[in-house]
Amino acid sequence: MLSRRPRDPAALPRLLITLLALLLLWPGLQLSELDLRVLVDGDNARSMGSFLAGFWPPAHDGEFLALLGRATLETLAIATAGMALALLIALPASLLASRALSLSALHRGGRxxxxxxxxxxxxxxxxxxxxxxxxxxxALLFVRAVGLGPTAGVLAIAITYAGMLGKVYAEIFESVDPRPGRALLLAGSGRLSAFAYGVLPGASGEMLSYSVYRWECAIRASVVMGFVGAGGLGQQIDLSLRMFAGGEVASMLITFLLLVLLADQLSRLLRARLL
Known part of the structure; x- marks a missing residue:
């Protein structure tokens, strides 16, 4: 006699969670007024087709390529400078926000x-x-404060990413083995020394991985912020769209794609070499 297949005890909870997710998703779709039928509507489809037809062939004249090169370097500079400033803010803030080097926890069982x-x-x-x-x-606020250009983008990335990096760094410090840092503190070492020799060696791998990922995000963010006047590729794409220069937009989108691929490969290389 064939034995009956065992019943999955988690089947009912999974089904209930799925139904609950669908119930929560439906009001969201209604509030967002999502209507995919507009994509296949006759007039909209023709307008989209004529718009995309202007993207070919991509612009490739010498004067435009020189402009494209400057905008690409500007985008990389905005992302890198913004991340550098964010690190200067995030590192001390994460040390102040973390419980990893708390003196009061030394004799309280780690609490x-x-x-x-x-x-x-x-x-x-x-x-x-x-x-x-x-x-x-x-970026919008800094454009009003310092004017159009890369400075607004650098400051916007620095402030936003300082908050993100500071939070994650603090959590990383608290997740590593606390015993080396506490032993150094109990031996009379200062907090910076305890951090450098007791906490940082165990946290550096995760910190590097997350920092490289955030640098990739900063490159994408710098392009988006260009649409509000913060310089880089985004600002040039916005200007070309206003002039209906589809070929120029296509070239800049291809460049942006290559830039993201380059950042992804660079992050893989750094992780493979340093982690």
Whole structure:
């Protein structure tokens, strides 16, 4: 007699979770007024087709390629300079927000005192505020403050990514083995020395991996912020779209694709070499 196949005990919870997700998704689709039929509507399809037809052939004259090269280098510079400034803010902020080097936790079984946790909340609140405002909003504010150009993009990336990096770095510091850092603190070492020799060696791999990923994101963000006047490829794409120069837009989109692929390959190389 064939034995009956065992019943999956998690089948009913999975089904209920799936139904709950669908129930929550439906009001969201209704509020967003998503209607995919507009993509195949006759007039819209013809307009989209004529718009895309202007993308071929991509622009490739010498004067435009020189402009494209400058915009590409500007995009890379915005992302890299913004990340550098973000690191200068994120590293000290993450040390202040982390419990990894808490002196009050040394003799309390690893649990910091309540007043120590309370003292960290102002720093954590600042990091929450920095990352809660999207970088494009910061870019709009800085464009008004410092004018059009890459400076607004650099500052926007620096502020937003400082909040993101600071939060994640603090969590990484708390996730590594705390015993080396605590042993150094108990031996009379300063907090910076305990961090450099007890915490950083175990956290450097994850920090590097996340930092490289955020640099890739910064490249994409710098292009988006160009649409509000923050320089780089995004600003040139916006100008070409306004002039209905589809060939120029196609060339810049291809360049942006190659730029993202280059950043991805560079991040893979760094992870393989250093992690």
């Amino acid at each position: 910091p005192a309540w007043w120590a946790n309370l003292a960290r909340w102002p720093v954590r609140g600042v990091l929450i505020f920095l990352r809660s405002v999207p970088e494009i909003v910061w």
